[in-house]
Amino acid sequence: MKLFETVLMVACAATLYGAPADSAEAKRTQWYRDAKFGMFIHWGPYSLASIEASWPIMTEGFNETEYRALPQRFNPENFDATALVRLAKAAGQKYMVITTKHHDGFVMFDSLFTEYKITKTPYQKDIVAELAEAAKAEGMPLGFYYSPPDMHHPGYRDTSKPASANWHGEPWRPEWPLYLDYMELQLTELLTRYNDVALIWFDGLGQQGKYNGRRFHDLIHRLQPATLINDRIGLPGDFGTPEQFAPKGIPTKKPRGTNDGGTMTDWTKKGNLPKPEEFRLWETCMTINETWAYNKNDRKFKSSRDLIRTLVDVASKGGNFLLNVGPTPEGTIQPEFQERLMAIGKWLKVNGDAIYGTTYGPLQELTFGRSTQKGNTVYIHVFDWPKGSLEINDFSGQAAAASLLAGHRPLKFTQNGRNLKIEVPTQAPDPDVSVVALKMK
Ligand code: FHN
Numbered sequence: 291m292k293l294f295e296t297v298l299m300v301a302c303a304a305t306l307y308g309a310p311a312d313s314a315e316a317k318r319t320q321w322y323r324d325a326k327f328g329m330f331i332h333w334g335p336y337s338l339a340s341i342e343a344s345w346p347i348m349t350e351g352f353n354e355t356e357y358r359a360l361p362q363r364f365n366p367e368n369f370d371a372t373a374l375v376r377l378a379k380a381a382g383q384k385y386m387v388i389t390t391k392h393h394d395g396f397v398m399f400d401s402l403f404t405e406y407k408i409t410k411t412p413y414q415k416d417i418v419a420e421l422a423e424a425a426k427a428e429g430m431p432l433g434f435y436y437s438p439p440d441m442h443h444p445g446y447r448d449t450s451k452p453a454s455a456n457w458h459g460e461p462w463r464p465e466w467p468l469y470l471d472y473m474e475l476q477l478t479e480l481l482t483r484y485n486d487v488a489l490i491w492f493d494g495l496g497q498q499g500k501y502n503g504r505r506f507h508d509l510i511h512r513l514q515p516a517t518l519i520n521d522r523i524g525l526p527g528d529f530g531t532p533e534q535f536a537p538k539g540i541p542t543k544k545p546r547g548t549n550d551g552g553t554m555t556d557w558t559k560k561g562n563l564p565k566p567e568e569f570r571l572w573e574t575c576m577t578i579n580e581t582w583a584y585n586k587n588d589r590k591f592k593s594s595r596d597l598i599r600t601l602v603d604v605a606s607k608g609g610n611f612l613l614n615v616g617p618t619p620e621g622t623i624q625p626e627f628q629e630r631l632m633a634i635g636k637w638l639k640v641n642g643d644a645i646y647g648t649t650y651g652p653l654q655e656l657t658f659g660r661s662t663q664k665g666n667t668v669y670i671h672v673f674d675w676p677k678g679s680l681e682i683n684d685f686s687g688q689a690a691a692a693s694l695l696a697g698h699r700p701l702k703f704t705q706n707g708r709n710l711k712i713e714v715p716t717q718a719p720d721p722d723v724s725v726v727a728l729k730m731k
Contacts, residue, residue, distance in 0.1 A: 319528055319571055321431065322489070322518055324647040325384035326605055327638070330435075330575055330614035331374075332389050332582040334396050335360035335411065338619045343583040344393035347441060348457040358442075361396060365412035369621025371424035377623060378430065381631035382638035384646070385431040387491050387612060390418050390480060392435075393457070395442025399484070403475050406442050422484035431488035434480050438473065438494045438501045438523055445469030461500040470502060474509060481513040489518035489528075498524035520573075521553040529610070530554040530572035536600060540607045540650045541570040563652065573610035576600065578627050584616035591626050594633035595722040601634065601645065602671045602723055606660035608650035637722065640696050644669035644725045653682065659723070669695065670726040675718035680726060685710040688731040695725035 336343050338360050339352075346352030378386050391397045399418035400409040408417050418434070425432040440446040441453040445468035447460050460466065481487055490510055494501055503524035510517050519527040530541055530553045539556030542564045554570035557563070578597070579588040592600075597613065604611045613634075615627050623631075638645060644662055651661025652668060658680075659672040668687075672680065685708050692701040692712050696719035703712040718724045 315528075318516060319518060322385070322529070322610065323571065323649070325431070326610050326645050326648070327381075327383050327601060327634075328385040328387060328433075328573075328610060328612045329378040329381065329383040330387050330582075330612045331617065332392070332435075332614060333417075333617045334389065334392055334394070334398060334583070335364040335619075336392075336394070337584040337616060338363055340585045340587055341583065342581055342585070343389065344437075344441065347453045348393065349454060351454065354452055357394070361406070361408075361411045363412070364408075364619065366417075366617070366619060366621030367413070369413075369417065369420070369617070371417075371420040372428065374421065374617075374623070375424045375428045375430050377628065377631060379428065381613075381635040382642060383613070383631075385433060385488055386421075386425060387433040387435050387489065388418065388421055389435040389437075391437050391440070391476070393437045393439040393441055393493070393495070395437075395440040395446075397476070399480065401476055401479055403472060403479075404442070418480070418484055426485045432485075433489035433491055433518075434484075434487055435491040435493060436473075436477065436480065438492060438498070440469065440472075443469050443472055445472060458496060459500060466500075470505070473501070473506065477506060477509055478513065481510060481517065487514050487517045489520065491520050491531075492523035492527075494522045494524060498522065500524075526553040528571060530570055532572065532574050532609075534574075534576055536574050536604045536609065537572070537607060540564055540654070541572045541609070542568045543570045563650065563654070569608055569650070572608070573612050574600075574604050575612040575614065577614045577616075578630055582614055582616060584618050584624070586624075591630065594630045597630055598634055598637050598722045599673060602660050602662075605645050605648055605662050606651050606654075606671065637720065640720070641671075641723070641725045644671065644695055644727070652686065653684075655684065656682070666730040668728040668730060670728060672718070672724045672726065673722075675724060676714065677716070678713070680712040680714050682710040682712075684708055689728050690731045691729040693727050694719055695727045696720060698727075701726065 332343050347354045347357045390399055395406055397404060397407045400416040401407055422432055445465040447456040501523050506523055507519060507525055510519055520529055520531050521527040537556050539558035541554040542557045544555055554572060579591045581588045601611045615623050617623055648662035648664040651663045653661035658674040662669045689705055689710060692703045693699055701712050
């Protein structure tokens with residue numbers, strides 16, 4: 291191929307898939323790519339009623355007057371911010387994201403621009419400030435969830451109507467610009483008062499173009515250039531956010547000009563992996579039961595095994611896993627959540643090398659498990675432990691050494707072309723996921 295054609299082809303590839311992962315982008319997102327596992331926190335006065343955040347007044351017919359009265363009873367006296375950060379650490383979570391304002395418009399920080407806020411409840415203290423202080427002291431990156439939809443602000447919608455009538459917002463009203471100004475004022479408070487903000491997690495729901503996302507991306511980059519932004523205010527941002535599921539393939543950047551509302555596509559081409567510059571950074575957020583907020587009636591808890599395997603599945607495609615807790619009205623984390631978080635933390639204490647700092651693995655078609663990669667080590671995460679030997683039939687590259695990650699016990703193996711056979715002990719080292727580390731030549 292002539293030099294000119296090669297140059298043209300490379301240039302086209304870059305155009306097609308967006309800018310290559312240049313050093314600035316790579317530097318900004320490195321901590322996030324390495325972190326892999328975070329804690330999402332959905333908390334507000336709605337926890338008093340064991341109902342979902344905001345939606346009960348938006349679509350479920352919950353009495354809005356009753357909902358708006360909840361803050362008068364909100365007093366989480368047992369809230370211990372340091373204990374919450376340490377619980378996340380014990381779970382192996384490397385960053386946290388808290389709802390500073392959900393769609394209902396109630397703010398969990400002492401904003402100057404509304405009275406519908408945590409410091410006007412019996413609790414009186416600024417919960418975001420308490421968590422920011424504890425996170426800083428514990429070296430835990432803290433991000434802020436902020437909802438562009440706001441059922442309480444008269445600029446967002448005609449609040450003389452029930453929220454169920456106009457919860458999408460009314461950008462055609464002359465008051466709309468006042469609401470965007472309100473957003474700017476509150477985001478400025480969040481980005482100038484509470485230390486380093488690891489990321490802003492917008493949650494724009496539908497028709498996100500109405501928020502003029504570019505205005506808020508520029509604001510965030512001006513106030514804290516290192517703060518990452520997700521993809522839910524009408525722009526791709528730094529990472530995509532599949533919710534309650536893991537993508538089938540490895541997410542890649544949408545070709546330029548694709549405008550179907552999505553910010554990534556699945557790489558399901560058999561036999562080869564996306565190039566780093568094609569990869570789209572992403573994060574699955576998920577509940578432990580089925581409600582984002584605290585709900586004493588929601589007993590549908592995922593098992594620790596399912597949660598560990600979801601973490602592995604997500605990491606095997608290069609993603610982060612943001613696992614949610616909904617604190618109780620008293621400010622504590624219910625025992626069923628703590629039990630699962632501690633089980634994940636225990637697994638990560640032994641197998642964390644196969645998750646943290648890894649990227650998508652070279653073996654995407656395994657039937658018995660998943661793979662991740664870090665440098666020249668491929669980690670094979672085995673869900674279904676075999677009798678005798680682990681056989682991989684489509685292994686490219688040359689294995690130099692194999693070992694159990696738990697205890698670093700060397701394993702015998704033979705490789706014949708692309709067929710790899712690893713002798714494994716009868717007993718799996720871990721009942722949920724056992725990891726074999728393969729050093730590559
Ligand atoms: O409506 C919200 C929902 O309450 C929750 O906050 C999730 C978490 O990502 N986001 C929206 C639903 O997509």
